[in-house]
Structures are given as structure tokens and as C-alpha cells.
Amino acid sequence: MLDFVPLWTLILGLGVFFYVLLDGFDLGVGMLYRFLPDSESRTLAMNSIAPVWDGNETWLVLGGVGLLAAFPLAFAIIIPAVYFPVLILLLALIFRGVAFEFRLRDTKHLTFWEHGFSYGSAAATFAQGVVLGSLIQGYDVQGRAFSGSSLDFLTPFSVFSGAALMVGYTLLGACWLVMKTEGALQEHARRYALWSLYGVVIAIAGVSVWTPLVHPYVAERWFSWPNILYLAPVPVVTGALILWVWHALRTGKEIVPFVGSAAIFVLSYAGIAISLWPYIVPYHFTLWETASTPSTQAFLLIGTMFLLPIILINMGWSYWVFRGKVQADIGYH
């Protein structure tokens, strides 16, 4: 039988990354929403993500069902272990999602839906960061099931990574606004982008130092010879990217900050993947040990190879149509 695991790892890895990058910036815009100076700029900010946010969120569902189909044992262990973060994530995404629809239809409760949007964005981001942190910590596993308690996820490390992701998504959101807006709103966004960039430096440094301390496996991966030599470019390039984004923000560039921040996310994502490889349920099960049977992976692959490129092309087209600065009159009616 053919081994489909590498291919499915690639597909899911890309899917999760698309989610982090795309929903990342629109959750970031959501978190900044309350801090924008006036209702006009808030509307502009919302319009800048309105055409794409639901497409961005689809990657979460594709990631979820993809994990269930390709690596079901990982799904069956990880999701129960993060029962409450997943609950918070889903509830937050509900309120955030309907806020797009209901905000202008229901002006009597405008404040309620606006709070739903901004606090929902913040809570969803925090919950995702907590999931990531808890994954790096690892879970108690007995047989084929999570055997800990539903509050095991909650540690200083997972809370820190929740906060770190909030800072990171805020950077993406601010850089998105720098790219998509002009004038006073852009100036605000630029300032928020710089602040969150400093926050990102602290967050990345914190996670990088803390992660190897959380589990010796990760320390071994990074600091054993000759790994330390091969992997040295990861932190070096990350540092260079941070300087690049900082310089671009200081010199009034519009597109570079977003591209550079996205690249910082690529590197951070790669760093976590390097730390945990080949585990998907860290320190218990590898990708191959949790994979569904080859017949299942093959059956789903047929349709995925056909549908996924079309979804990607459509999504790219949709970003192309709405390229350039966001206009006040394009939005909700």
C-alpha cells in the first residue's frame, strides 16, 4: 500500500497555516476594532475584512474534518483534552460571525454586536493560543484516549502562548490595515503595528526559551549536535524578518509589513513543527501511528485533489477582486 501520510501531513499543515495566517489577520482586526478612533474608521476596518472573513474561517472546518479523516486518533485525543478552549473558540466565533450580519441590521443593539465582534475575536484568538501551548506541553494519554482532566490544559505556559498569539494576530491585523487603508486610520494602524511588533519580539523570545524547558524532547531537538547547526537559520532569519518589518513600518511602507509579518508566522510555525516532528500527539503518537487506514486516506484524497485547488483559486480570486485600499461605500447594505 502507498504511504499517504506525508501528503496528508502537507495538506493539513498547509490548511492549518492558511487558517492561522488568514483568520489571524481578520481576528487581529477584530481585536483592534475597539481601539480605532471613530465609528467611520471602525466601519472601514470591518469592510476591509468583510468580503473574506468567512472564507478564512472555512479553513478551520476543513482543518477539523481533515484531522478527523486523516489522523483520527490525534483528533480523538487532542480535542477532548482542550474541551474548554474549543468551547470558547466556537462560542466566540459564533458571536463574531453573526456580528458581521447583525451589526447594521440591528442598530438598537449595535453596542452588543460590536462587543460580540471585538471580544469574540479576542477570546477566539486566546483560545487558539492556549490550544497550541497545551499541545506543546503534551497530554496525559492512556491507551487510545486522553486520560487527564478537562482543566489540565490551563498552565502558565498555555496562558502565555494564548497571550502571545493575541499579540501576533494583532500584528497581522494592524499590518493588514496599514496595507488596506490610508490617512489617519493608516497612521493609527501603523502605530498599533509597531507596538504589537515589540510585543511579538517578547512573545517569540518567551516561547522560544520556555518551550525547550517544557519538554526535554524539544530541547534535544534544537540543542543537540548537529541539529543546532542545521536549525540555527530559523531563529536568525526570524530576527532578520522582525528587523525588516520594523524598518518597513518606520519608513512608511504599506505592503512589506504585512508580507514580513506573514513570513514571521511562517518561521514560527516551522519552529513549532520542528520542535514536535514527527509527533502529532506530542510525545505519545506520531503522524503514522494516528493515521487512518490507507483506503480512507486514498478515498478522501481523490476528491481533495480535485476540490482543494478550485477552492484555493476562488479564494485567491476573491482577494484579487477586493485588492487595493478599502472604500467606505463598499460594504454592508
Place this chain on the structure above:
Amino acid sequence: MDLDPLLLSRLQFAWLIAWHILLPAFTVGLASYIAFLEGLYFVTGREIYFRISVMWTKIFAISFGMGVVSGVIMPFQFGTNWSRFSDVTANVLAPLFAYEALMAFFLEASFLGILLFGRKLVPRWAHFVSALMVAFGTLLSAFWILAANSWMQTPAGAEMRDGLFYPVSWLQIIFNPSFPYRFAHTVVAFYVTTGFVVVGVAAHFLLRRRYIEEARTMLSATLWLLTILVPLQIFIGDEHGENSFRYQPAKVAAIEAHWDTRARAPWVVFAWPDEEAEINRFAIEIPLAGSLILTHDVEGVVPGLKDFPRDQRPPVAIPFFAFRIMLGIGVLFLLTVVASLWLRYRRRLYDSVYFLKACVGIAPLGFVAVIAGWTMTEVGRQPWTVYGLLRTADSVTPSLTGFDVLVSLIGYMLAYLVIFPAGVFFMWRVVDHGPVESDGTHAVEAGKPRHGAAQAE
């Protein structure tokens, strides 16, 4: 009080799926209705079809949006609360769920945008094709989800090794014994449900003497369609029942509250099934009808619940009453279409106040029937998640405490009690606004900006 994580997880799933199923029940039917209207508009060029289509498209957009939001929740339930089920069945069921998601998003990314925002941007035929593709896409989603659900009812094409299911034949897995019946019965149910909503809205307009021309068009065409679909649905339902009788006899015994296996069995019109004493209290029965309905023969032998060990019996009262609610609504719908034929013959279809009021009154009942039917088939499958092979008690996430699930259940209840009434209210506002002429700026209240607007201007 002891909180049982299994019972609470079941309540949570029931709560989430019951609300969620209302949306496909509406969007599947509405998508086809919109495609039908767009087709009429394309062929005849009459503006009235356009106006009606625009109104229902606005409602479709809200309903679809809520369907997506509540649908995002569902796959994660399999992980949070039913992780054992996921582990054991994923090889077989997960690709079906994944295909549903892939196709739904494929549809959303491609054709929904054109349907909702692209009327001015694409030729008329392309808009019609988009409407057709959206309708087709909603049917495909229903196809995959019902394939998965049917497999849980009548598993086939898979084998169990070391406690996990492995696929043997994908064709047998998808086209398992109950799937064709369930798919037909569910899709027609969705069409009928939507049809009576359209009829109800039209009747409401006629009673208020507003949008008379549009209302007559909606009322007449939809009632013709229902005149075919309602009897067809009763026929399919009977066939589906026969299929359940063959593959899930315990479920049918519970639905009919039959305790003893016997020929010439009666049909229980009403009773209070007493599961402890294994008898029906206060029973009203029609002699011989039970055998006749299930086996189409008065001498036919109908198995009773006592044939099954107690730990393999589903609850009796819930499927029993759920079936009677569904059946009662079906009969009411049948009487309505018969009345409509009579009124048509008398040329009073549009001005019989009693009939129009009745149409408004029964408009939401399709949703009740859908929930009742769903409850009947799911509770009737108990105590199994995969009929005869995997118990519900062995499907739940082992690490959960009752308190965990209580917290999440309350969270989901509060969220849905805010979101769903708000959504219904916004849909009602669209209806109240009526099928008015598009105002030229092409304002579709869809929660989305116009696709391609930047290009067009």
C-alpha cells in the same frame, strides 16, 4: 445530584443538531425554489419572478449564514464529546463528513457569491446556472451527511478489527441499505417544509392585501408542487418505514409500541407506553392495521419489543410520540393540498379567508415534523450509535465529567437562544419588507458586500 456526562452529551448534541437541522431544512428547499424562480425568469423574462426571487434570496443568505455558523460547531462535537465514536468509526465515516465540508465550501466559494451579489456582473444565464449549482450543492451536502447518518443506522461495507471499523467497499458504505430511502424522505421533507413556508408567506400577503400579484404566483405554483410532493412524501415515508422494519425491527417496534410479537397486530393510535410493565396504558387501537401497514398483509407477523433483551431496546415513548407528531402533520398537510384542489375547482383559492389563515398557521409545522422525524429515527437507533455494533455508552469521551458537559451545554444553550431568535427576526423583517423592486444600487442584505463591486464601478 450526579451529573451524567453521557446523558448531558446526548442532550448537548440533540440541542445543537436540532437547531442546525432547521437551517438545511430551509436552505435546501429554498435553493431549489430560487433556482426554479430564476429559471422561470430566464425563460419567460417576467419581472415578477425576479422580484420574488430577490426577496427569497435575501432570506436564503441569512439562513445560509446561520447554517454555516451553527455547522462549524458540529464536527468539533465529535471530538469534544464523542471521541470514542470518532476513534472507532473515523476510517469509515470521517471522509463522508470531510466531503460534505469540502463540497459545501466549494459551493460557497464559487457560486454563492454570484447568486447573492453578482446579478449585475454576470449574464442572466450565468446567474441562473449559479442558482442551479447552489441548489445542486445543497443537495450534495445533504447526500454526504445522510450517507453518514444512514451508515450509522444500517452499517454496511465495513468490517471491525481490534475494535475499529475498516472500510471494505466504499460503494456499500455510501449506498447502505437505508440511505436511498432516508435521502429521498429527507430531501422531500425539506422541500415540503420550505413549500409550506412560501405558501404561508403568500397567504399572509393576501390576507393583508399586499403584493397581491406576487403572492398569487407564490401560492399557486407552490401549492401545485405540494400537491405532488405531499402524497409522494407519504408514499416514500411508508417505503422508508418498511426498510426500517427490515433492518431495525426494534426501532419500529418502539415507534409502534408493540410489545408482543404477533400476527394480525393492531395499530396503536394513542397510548402511554409503560416501559417497566411492558404494556401500553390508555391504548386506543385499530385492529389489524399494524400488520397491514408494516407488512402490507393482515396476517403479517410484527415483532414486539419483548423479543429484544432490555439492554438492546430503544426508549419507547419518545419515538412513539415523535412518529405520531410527524404523521399528524403529514395528514394536516395532505388535507391542506386537498382543500387547495377543491378551492381551485371553485375558483376561490385566493380569497378564502379560512384557507389562507390556515396556510399561515401551518407554515412552521414542517420544521416541527422534521425535528420529530429526526428525533424518532435517532432515539429509535438507541442504545447504539452504530446500530448493533457500537453502543452510545461506549462512544462518549471517557475523560469528561458531568460538570464539564453541563458548562458547555449551558454555553451553547445561551448562545443559540440569542442567535436563532435574532436570525428569525431578521428573516421576518425581509418578509415584512416584501418583494419590492430592486432599488438600483442592488442592495442585497446578505451580510456580505457585493462580489466584484470594485471591478464593476
